[in-house]
Amino acid sequence: MKPAKINIFDLRKNWVLLALLLPSLGLIALFSYLPAIDAIKHSFYKWDGAFIKQFIGMDNFRSLLGDLTLWTPLLLSCLALGISGLSASAATRRRLQWIIYPLAAWTVTVLVRDAIAGGALQHTPQAVGAIQILLGLSLPAAAGMLWLKPKPRLRTACRVFFWLLAVAAGMTYLIGVKQSGDQLLWMSFRLIFIMIAANLLKMWPSIFTAVCIHRLKSDRAQYIYRVLFVIPMIIPQIVMLLVWKFFYDPNIGILNRVITGLHIDRILIWLDTWVFHLGVFTDPFNPAWLGNPHLIIPALVFWGFPWVGVVGVLIYLSGLQNIGNDVYEAAQIDGIGWWGKFWRIELPLIMTQVRLNLILMIVATFQAYSFQYILLGAEGGPQNRGLTPGLYMFYRAFMEQDYGYACAIGLILFIIILTLTAINQRFVKVDK
Structure with a gap:
């Protein structure tokens, strides 16, 4: 069925609906589009965030990208x-x-x-x-x-x-x-692509969890698990970040205690001594996960363990609910097992939700700066190992008062995110 075309005469007939939409469109334009356009404009200025600004053309981009x-x-x-x-x-x-x-x-x-x-x-x-x-x-x-x-x-x-x-x-x-170019910017992009690669793997626990909840035979049990996944959304994110900062504390943190209690510290010390030669794991075992340049990236990757995203699970569950019982009955008749149902039925039919989460993950990873800022500070920790483009943009704007340079970083991020989203829309196929 072809979508109906709307011409100018239909718009005239529905002018009341359009009039009701105008306030919302005006607010969106005022608080979303106009600031974005203003940021693009100020990326060509040397601007301190107040009234002192000087047009410098492409100098901000030359400093970021080189010649x-x-x-x-x-x-x-x-x-x-x-x-x-x-x-x-x-x-x-x-x-x-x-x-x-x-x-x-x-x-x-x-x-x-x-x-x-x-x-x-x-x-x-x-x-x-x-x-x-x-x-x-x-x-x-x-x-x-x-x-x-x-x-x-x-x-x-x-x-x-x-x-x-x-x-x-x-x-x-x-x-x-x-x-x-700006070496700090390139270092931050290196971290971003490492985090994207890690987040691609961290998407699977959410998928498996959603499938397990969906396969529960009791509707009451499914409802209880959905409620349990909604409750963490009420907790402010800053509270969770402070908990993880305490978790990584070298002296009183839980992580070092768990590793020592399970005797994994001996394995890490042996690997560091004979394989990696970094000197980060020594006896007594109390590594500074957020204070050692070699451990910052592993700590950021491990953050969020066991990596069961609340929003991701709920999105996958919404897709799994659209799978009819007749599909499972046909699979049961054909003798398809638990694993076969996942790969041949459930995963292909929730690819729309997977692609949505993939886009959200890429955008969130590029824009992320809050949890790095709370865990590592505005400079991204020792040797700027935890610096992301978003955190670098924040640092140049609010710490060095170079808002024009920060706007240029934001414009580059916008172009990269838009390109990756277009590639995802073009090449990640979804069977309908």
Whole structure:
């Protein structure tokens, strides 16, 4: 069924409803869109947050990202990758393969060699940019490789291989480019991507918990568990963060006591002595989880254990409730077990909720700064190991009174979050 189209005459008929919506739209514009537009404007100023501001153009972005001309080849190569993979015909791919493949392989070899040797790639943007565009054009050639052999797996493997070559070259170039930018910003992005990778794994306990609650035969038991998951939402987040800060305390914290009581400390001391050689686990066992640079990232990853998100469980439960009993009865007749029901029925049918939680997780991870601020302080702990882009933006705005620089960080975060959300919407498929 096609959605009905609304024309201008329908709007005139429903002018009362539109008039009722105007106050809400006005408040949203006043408190959401106008501040965002104002932040974009002030990202081009040197601004102390009050009345002293000076237009400095792209200087804030140059300080953050380095020489902006170095980013042009990288963006052009990404554009070439997309266009070449989508629009090239099979005949074009066959003609290009004998030219592009040797050049692509050679340029990637040169880039990797320069990276290993410590070559300053940022001083040769034109050459590296040409290489990147060349690698982008190699994608249609990869799609036409082995065109005489009708095996789809070989063709797919070839496409993936040459796409990875282009990505490897781009990452090598990026390593050189980022040396001229704000190193604290790059360090914060490194932590963010580590946290996103960890949060992808931490999504599974919530999924399994929701499935277990959904499979309870007693409606009363399901209701009790839902209530138990709603109660923690009443507790202020700052209280939970202070509890975790006490949890990590090296002297009176619970974590060190539990590790010592279970005799895991001996294993950690042995691993540190003979494998990692970091000197963080010694006898007596009282590591400073939030005071040692080597332990800050593991402490942030471990935060929230056992990683059963309250909101995530409730969202998954709402999706599981839409699965009819006839589906489970058919699975029972076919002899599908507990694990098979999860992988073949429940997980595919809640992929919409999984994608929603994935988007929320990515946005929340990039915007996170409150729990790092409470646990580690405004500078992100020793050696800024716990610094995130959101916390760095807070630090530059409220600690150094450089609001224009903070607005520039916020604009970069907005572009990255928007891009990742679009990629998620495009490539994370949901069966309807």
